[in-house]
Amino acid sequence: MRLMRLGAPEEETPAMLCDDGTLLDLSPLTADIDGKFLSTGGTRRIQAALAAGELRELAGADGLRVGPPIARPGKVVCIGLNYRDHAAETGADVPQRPVVFMKDPGTVVGPYDEVLIPRGSTRTDWEVELAVVIGATARYLVGPEAAWECIAGYALSHDVSEREFQLDFSAQWDLGKSCETFNPLGPWLVTAGTVPDPRSLRLRLSVNGEERQNGYTKNMIFDVPYLVWYLSQYMVLRPGDVINTGTPAGVALGLPGTPYLRPGDTVELSIDGLGSQRQTFVQA
Structure with missing residues (x-):
């Protein structure tokens, strides 16, 4: 699973990059990819949403800046x-x-x-x-x-x-x-x-x-x-x-x-x- 954050600094949208190059919007599951998301079963929620067909392609992804994939590391x-x-x-x-x-x-x-x-x-x-x-x-x-x-x-x-x-x-x-x-x-x-x-x-x-x-x-x-x-x-x-x-x-x-x-x-x-x-x- 390849997780990304796309958008202007401090305004990134969480996303997942699929094998075919499609970028899926993860914002219905989490506000960001951060420590809380990772430690509370975030990847399992993504897998469940994928299986249920609940994730949609991120609109306008091609024109968005690629941010760091983890938000605000503590250290x-x-x-x-x-x-x-x-x-x-x-x-x-x-x-x-x-x-x-x-x-x-x-x-x-x-x-x-x-x-x-x-x-x-x-x-x-x-x-x-x-x-x-x-x-x-x-x-x-x-x-x-x-x-x-x-x-x-x-x-x-x-x-x-x-x-x-x-x-x-x-x-x-x-x-x-x-x-x-x-x-x-x-x-x-x-x-x-x-x-x-x-x-x-x-x-x-x-x-x-x-x-x-x-x-x-x-x-x-x-x-x-x-x-x-x-x-x-x-x-x-x-x-x-x-x-x-x-x-x-x-x-x-x-x-x-x-x-x-x-x-x-x-x-x-x-x-x-x-x-x-x-x-x-x-x-x-």
Whole structure:
């Protein structure tokens, strides 16, 4: 099941993308796709409405903006250096425990929205990532296998970063991760049962048509269920929260001589089964 939100910012209509490309209006079932919807049997209600023939095609869908597939995440938790090749290219040791930082949830925008290069930025960078969307409260889970029951689904995420802000201005990474528009998400929230195994997906990213990243989630140091279990030991993960699970090699930080992003640059990214994104970068 591929869930979407279409329309102007803060005015999106919930929808479902069918295999034939038809977009069905979910507004008779819910005002939005959010944590409450995910945690109260929302996908089961969609399945029942489909079986009963109660859902109608969303009028004018072709002309609507694609918003992020989850509304107002309570928090965005990020994992750094979670691919061995990415750790190596940045000169970092392979972490013995997940590297955890937070990203302002207000950074989440649609997959085709413009991304703003911050004022004073000279090192705005790209990172294609698999995002996990939480569908049930995860608190002190007993082990990684218990994590599967707490996952609503997955999405394509662009963890945009400003490396000078991130690495030079503070011991924390937040300054370089929480700039406005720095987390395009979507186009879809693909429900957990639709993705066979999140540990076997291919991630790709190109800048101005030139491939920069090409990796696989199987190369994560800490896989999806481990990360959800691990985080649940230190914070409560609630429905609608998002976890960015790390990026493979190929970022500008790890490629000496590779230019960072500038106004007018276009970034395209994709993950198998989770769709694709395209953003133009503009000056804030």
